[in-house]
Amino acid sequence: MTNLKSKITAAAIALLLVSTIAVSLVGLPKVQAQADYRTKKTYAMCGLMPNPVGVGQEVLVWVAITDYVQNPTDGWTGLTVTVKKPDGTTETLGPFRTDATGSTGATYRPSAVGTYTFQTHFPQQWFNWTSPPMFDPEVYGDILYQASDSEEVQLTVTEEPVPEYPASPLPTYYWTRPIDAQHYTWNTISANWERRPTNAYAPNNDYAPESGHILWAKPLALGGLAGGYLDDHSYESGDAYEGKFVNSVIING
Known part of the structure; x- marks a missing residue:
């Protein structure tokens, strides 16, 4: 008789635990739905x-x-x-x-x-x-x-203007691309034209720089000043997520 009562008690406890788990699982989707709007x-x-x-x-x-x-x-x-x-x-x-x-x-x-x-x-x-x-x-x-x-x-x-960052002197000898964007005044001599091109499909190459310069055959990453109508804005100056090698270890230019 004692063994029978013990078995009934154990079964009741097990049933209660299973029911509790089932109820908690049923309640989970409701909590999830409420969390979607907060x-x-x-x-x-x-x-x-x-x-x-x-x-x-x-x-x-x-x-x-x-x-x-x-x-x-x-x-x-x-x-x-x-x-x-x-x-x-x-x-x-x-x-x-x-x-x-x-x-x-x-x-x-x-x-x-x-x-x-x-x-x-x-x-x-x-x-x-x-x-x-x-x-x-x-x-x-x-x-x-x-x-x-x-x-x-x-x-x-x-009242007095705050001095601007000093400009880099223009090159007098050979220079290379890409041009480090810190040399922002170099835009005046680095483009293939001195004004906005009138035909986007045929840039005016008559105004290429006359000073000697060397172009990289296989650059690691594009960057630096483009010059011309882009003024002193650096190409690939970085976006919201990744840098674009604006100022690399090698000073370009």
């Missing part, structure tokens, strides 16, 4: 470069949040920057659209001496992750990214 805190950011500057000099305003998006063609929208001027008035820059990393930029030229204050504002918005990213499996489904404001960043503007 909110996420964001952190807006703002940066200025150079700082300080003189009146009328160009400043790069960095506008961003700490979150990225799924596809390279996607981006956050509607970001604005509030600028408080020394006289107490305000100005709004934007709205801006970021790249996939959550970052973008704009230029600003202060018109008066004094201290300016910049602050980025990110508006609340949804984003649908169709698949979790490789390094962040917790990000999936529809997420409501909450609005946020960056810390205020101050810009000092002086």
Whole structure:
């Protein structure tokens, strides 16, 4: 009789455990469904470069949040920057659209001496992750990214202009490509034309540089200054994810 009671008790306990596990498994999809729609805190950011500057000099305003998006063609929208001027008035820059990393930029030229204050504002918005990213499996489904404001960043503007980075002297002897982008003034002598070509399919090669130069037969990676109508902008200066050997170990040029 005692053995029978023990067996019944053991069977009841086993049945209870199995039922508990089954109930917990049934509840899992509901938890998953709820997690597909949730909110996420964001952190807006703002940066200025150079700082300080003189009146009328160009400043790069960095506008961003700490979150990225799924596809390279996607981006956050509607970001604005509030600028408080020394006289107490305000100005709004934007709205801006970021790249996939959550970052973008704009230029600003202060018109008066004094201290300016910049602050980025990110508006609340949804984003649908169709698949979790490789390094962040917790990000999936529809997420409501909450609005946020960056810390205020101050810009000092002086009466005298701030000296620009000194230019490299132009070459007087043989030079090679690619040209290191730090020699930004070399764009004036490095192109095959001195103006924008009138026919994109037949560049005006009559204006090739007359100074002796050597081209690499098998470059490891393209880069450096192209010159001409591209001005002092470096080709393959890097993208949002990988560097492009802008300034390699060998100073090119």
